[in-house]
Amino acid sequence: MKKSIFFELSFSEPQAHYVDVRMSISGFQEKEYIDIKMPVWAPGSYLIREYAKNVEKIKFSSPARAVTAEKIAKNTWRIYNPSEHIEVSYAVYGFEVSVRTSFIDASRAFLSPVGTFMYIDGYLDLETSVHIDLFPSWNKISTGLQKTSETNTFYAPNFDILFDSPIEIGTQDTWTFDVDGILHECAMVGEADYDKERLTEDITTIVREENKIWGSNPNYYYLIITHNYQNSNGGLEHLNSTVLSTSRFNYAQPTAYKNYLSLVAHEYFHLWHVKRLRPKALGPFNYDAENYTTGLWIIEGFTSYYDNLIIRRCGIFDEYEYLQKLAVDFNTVYNRPGYLLQSAAASSFDTWIKQYRPDENSHNVAISYYNKGAMHAVAMDIKIIAASQGTKCLDDVMRAAYEHFYLIENRGFEEDEFQALAERVTGVDLSDIFTAAHHAEEVDYNQYFHLVGYEIIDKAEEQNYLTLGIKVGSNEGHTVIKNVDRDSAAWISGLNVGDELIAINNHRIEINGKAIEYVLAHASAGDTVNILISRDGLIKEIPVKLIASDKKSYSIQRREIATDEERRLGNIWLSIKDYLVHDKKYNHLIIR
Known part of the structure; x- marks a missing residue:
């Protein structure tokens, strides 16, 4: 039988x-x-x-x-x-x-x-x-x-x-539409004030842009399920569908709506990159245990780079908005002390025990392969554009890898195979980036941004402000330490997660942090402040020697001294075809 x-x-x-x-x-x-x-x-x-x-x-x-x-x-x-x-x-x-x-x-x-x-x-x-x-x-x-x-x-x-x-x-609200011969269906769950016609138009633009990158679409049908909640954000990719969650209020807010479209772009990109083009460890699956790979920085990190870039190419983000989004990846990584300890590849391998199980010390020991992978992706894209005088970009690598590993050989790749293919397709030595992905040592990303007439600048260097190096929260009306940054004033002095903050220099500490702000604003690096805490029900006074903050505030912008060729390559990178004029008031470029 x-x-x-x-x-x-x-x-x-x-x-x-x-x-x-x-x-x-x-x-x-x-x-x-x-x-x-x-x-x-x-x-x-x-x-x-x-x-x-x-x-x-x-x-x-x-x-x-x-x-x-x-x-x-x-x-x-x-x-x-x-x-x-x-x-x-x-x-x-x-x-x-x-x-x-x-x-x-x-x-x-x-x-x-x-x-x-x-x-x-x-x-x-x-x-x-x-x-x-x-x-x-x-x-x-x-x-x-x-x-x-x-x-x-x-x-x-x-x-x-x-x-x-x-x-x-x-009883979800559903509708269908055709994009390049592929039937797409949206299923909206929960109340939300969305515009079906506008969503259909914007998703169609995104799909067509991604189809151009990959050269073909393997589906005849694709389903987008969106769960609308009061506060939510996330997505999970599948072979011919995705499930998204977002706030029901996002559709009426321009910035939030664009972020939702970026989420759509991210998960849709995965139908090629992850679900088909993938590391060897990710299929066929072992559903009984962890499936380890160091390659999540490629599949998730590259997708995190492309999601906002696709929205830029679609004309939904202008140049300034896109550069702000890209800077978020740098700020997220560099404001986690763990970036000095964990590489993108190590973050990928340890995702089973760290990425989805964060604790009060996670930011001191780990980074996300999403953000760090995106940083490596932009470096790779720019290097390819510059070395090829604008005739090739990371798109060419992705399309060739999809064709070779999935369409022809129908198997997953090893990282060295992916690197070899990328270098063969572009004629560019990319060993610096693949090596950096496996090491925690810092990379000078301006060596890449300068190639296309941009620069990344830490504006926090000009501020030189003081900080305790803690994050606080409320616990039954008490102000409690939730995180302590590695090597910060609080870390060195011995303030602990879970300590209830009572007073600083005899000023009562409230959850709004005004007392801490006041004392720090009237102090200098090297000064000592006294912080009264309750630890396990016992009152203690902790002297804290203040040090300057090492927090970053990166922005990415055009270089004033960029050459014409660098500006041309930058326009190719960001799909800018119009004549651009620098707006000094807002320090970004406007289209005239």
Whole structure:
């Protein structure tokens, strides 16, 4: 008998945040036993999330005979002497707001497939189908899974596709539009004041710009699910869909709306870069454990560089807005003392224990491969543009890598292979950038920016202000230290995370920090201030010797002394085709 697996989803208690799952298994009767498993992580979000913790009421049955089964590991159940047909039923609790986890209530259900469906160990390549019984007040299903001829039934050729296809069920607002022959669907979840016509136009522009970069689009259908909350921001990529979260108020605010479009550009870029062009470690997946790679700085970092650049190329960001966005990556990295300790490659490898599990000391020991990878990407792009006199750029590398590793060889790449291809395609030695990605030593990024007539400047150097080097928060009305910067005045003097701040030089400290600001404004580097704290219920006075802040405030701007050739290359980099005049009042360029 042919091996098969079929799922049926229903909702007997959505208000209590449960989905009911029935898994029908056939054709495994010759086995001594089979192990059914639930993934422990979601591809694209590199953290062991232990989805099996949400499984309840699991039962095993067969029309032929009693089923003997037991749980043998945290996410594994073993069925002994399986009969021709076996049914596994279980309930999954889902009430976590994120793009990676399931959320179910009386109004809707968002199902993260890795936390909903189980698989049979060793049989990820089996095809499967899913039937969904709609809750009475629901009327729509949005998913990248292939529809079948049966109502509310969907098909997946294997479990990798199933696990990569989130499902939104409820009353979401949906509409479709065509972009270059590809059907796109938007599914808007939750109340928000968005303009469908404007969204369609802007997303179409983004898609066309990205299609130009890659040369082709592998999908015939693409789904964009957006969860609209009061305050939220995030996204997770999939083969032919993405799930975004944003604030319902963003569509009416120009800057916030552009940031949402940048998020769309980021996740859409991933349909090529990550989902298809990828490091070897990221597919086929091991759903049981961590999948380690040092290459996230390439796949996520480069995507973080391209998202805002694409919005610039689309004309949504002007030059000044784009340079501000790019400067954020530099400020984010350089204002974390951990940049002196962790490289982009090390950040990639340690993502499983650091990126998604930050604590009070994370900023002192780690950086994000998103930001640092973007910094390496802009250096690479500029170096290629300059060395080729503007005839090539990073686009050429991405397109060639996609064609070679995915379309031709259909495999993941090693970093040295990616570097070799990039150098072969461009004729440019890129070893300085790939070496820098594996070392924490500082890079002079102006050696790249100057090539295209720009410069990065730390404007904080002119301010030379004092700081304790702490971040504070409120805990039951008390002002409490949340972070202490490495090598800051607070770090050296011994102020600790968790200390309640009571007074500074006999001035009461409130959560607004006015007393601290006042004392520091009237002090000099080398002065000592006395800070009264409560630590574990005991009152202490800590003398703190003040030092100047080492915080950065980078901006990126055109160089006054740039040559005509450098300016020409800069215009190519930022897709500036008009005549530009420098506006000294705002220190940026305006189009005339």
